Amino acid sequence: MSATLTFNQQRLFKQARSLQEKQNLIVVVKNNAYNFGMERAYKVFYKAGIRSYATTNLEEAVWLRKQDDQITVLLLDPSTEFDVLREHDISLTLPNVAFYHQYKEHLEGIKIHLVFKNLLNRFGFDTAEEMKAIFDDQFLTITGIWTHFAFADELSDERYEIEKENWSNVLTVLEPYLDTLTFIHAQNSASYLREGLFDQHTHIRAGAIAYGARPYYDLPESLASQTIEVSASVKEVVFVPKGQSAGYSAAFVAEEDTLLAICDIGYGNGILRTRSKHEVIINHKSFPIAVLMMSHLMVKVDASVTIGNRVYLYNDALKLDDFAHKGVGAFSEQMATLNHQTFKINDIPLSE
Ligand SMILES: Cc1ncc(COP(=O)(O)O)c(C=O)c1O
Secondary structure, X not given: OOOEEEEEHHHHHHHHHHHHHHOOEEEEXXXXXXXXXXXXXXXXXXXXXXXXXXXXXXHHHHHHHHHOOOOEEEEOOOOXXXXXXXXXXXXXXXXXXXXXXXXXXXXXXXXXXXXXXXXXXXXXXXXXXXXXXXXXXXXXXXXXXXXXXXXXXXXXXXXXXXXXXXXXXXXXXXXXXXXXXXXXXXXXXXHHHHXXXXXXXXXXXXXXXXXXXXXXXXXXXXXXXXXXXXXXXXXXXXXXXXXXEXXXXXXXXXXXXXXXXXXXXXXXXXXXXXXXXXXXXEOOEEEOEEXXXXXXXXXXXXXXXXXXXXXXXXXOOEOHHHHHHOOOOOHHHHHHOOOHHHOEEXXXXXXX
8 A cells, every 4th residue: 555645733833822822712623523533633722722623523522522632623514412412511603493393301511502594594593583582591611603605715705795794794793692602703714814813713623724724725825734635656657659548538638758657646545536637747747647547646757757656646836725715625524535544644743
């Protein structure tokens, strides 16, 4: 197995620390910490000074609590596992009025964040007044409120202004209660990088930028340094004469005499099919991908490429955020599919 997935913990640390030094983060660690690996990411984020963690998954939340009894662990999705939540001091997102009325009695002793639905239309209260009624009831231990913008990453979409306005109205209606809250959070990476931390807010709730990816393309590259690398090796170089094909069902047909490097990585490793529309790098030179198979990649190369050379699919010159801009898939999508079990994992650890 020579397909290699490298996690650069030193860079992750620098990235996270430089954010946390500017304002408090709730770092989003759902999906195995954006597939960086929960354990590895948690250690780095903690060392970088981050003390608040959010996930959608209860098992991940419990795991986080077991690492430290002082951190804040927020479950972003609703859950009815009230005993587990209470026992592990996991803050729960209250998703709507109906949930409140149905489970009110079970919520005693659990810290609650109210979520405003806004234009994302995933979970959440429909109106500020509904949220205020829960506060007025004075039954729950409410420690936070939040929303999530559906359009913050779309720079030209005016609906971001609408969702900001909606949220600002929520803050106005809840004004009498804001002082009682430890967490007021709305901004993901893009929203924060566009405008800094909003007034009255205590935290940003960041994913992509904490893991070293620019959420949109116009940002300076210096804002984020890529924290992973994916490479494999050239196992064979084959000559395909003009007119002949290679791959299943003639996936590649040679329009001219062609050299193909056969590399030991494929979609089985979690490389997105859309990634194969773009180049790889071998010996500092770019080459186009001809065919992406389950365990192999065929790359159109020249005579400089030989067996044993490394082929790079992601590195400092082949960035996940650039590929997101080119339509390969969001940063999180490219990360989420990487299949750890199929890679040799290489960690660049934090120095002690
Ligand atoms: C509720 C919530 N908050 C924050 C984030 C982080 O977003 P980003 O990775 O764009 O910073 C996500 C990511 O999906 C999310 O679902």
